């Protein structure tokens with residue numbers, strides 16, 4: 001990145017110099033969110049902080065828990081994602097604000113495979129993706145708006161580690177991103193422990209209700225449906 005780009009980046013909303021590392025959640029906090037469904041996390045945030053349902057897992061069973069590394073890019077352009085791969089830390093989720101553009105895939109299996117070598121925990125794209133089969137083969141969870149075979153441009157401009165908007169929710173560098181079959185919840189770093197407390201309490205209440213409901217079933221459930 002040139003000095004000029006760094007200077008310009010400081011003028012952006014939420015902008016900071018790339019070398020200013022945002023705070024990160026502690027491992028024990030992330031471990032708690034690994035055990036929580038997005039539905040309980042969303043409820044724990046007054047049912048806010050959950051992304052629009054247009055954003056979903058690109059392969060079945062994809063599950064992400066990690067620390068947001070944000071990219072703000074021109075729609076349909078992935079130069080910024082390549083730049084992010086030089087700066088990410090293990091456990092980061094690359095969160096891309098791409099203007100909701102569905103005409104060009106922002107990443108595919110090659111970017112996904114490279115990300116895996118950097119320890120990236122997954123991608124959250126306000127945009128499209130391609131090579132879903134390869135991404136599944138690599139075990140790289142991706143949440144995106146849609147799939148298209150159309151490839152990205154690689155021209156910029158972009159900004160890294162700034163506050164971004166993704167499908168109606170603000171994501172700040174260092175926030176916790178959780179994605180599962182239902183969708184994606186974004187947990188602000190500064191309230192992560194409190195939200196984990198509330199989400200665990202909600203999960204425990206629901207577990208008890210579920211056990212009580214299942215105990216009243218008169219017909220046996222089809223094999224495999226009840227844990």
Ligand SMILES: O=C([O-])CC(=O)C(=O)O
Nearest residue numbers: 107108109110111112151
């Ligand atoms: O060409 C690109 O940049 C996106 C892509 O398909 C890949 O990463 O495999």
Ligand SMILES: [Mg+2]
Nearest residue numbers: 108109110131
């Ligand atoms: Mg490809």
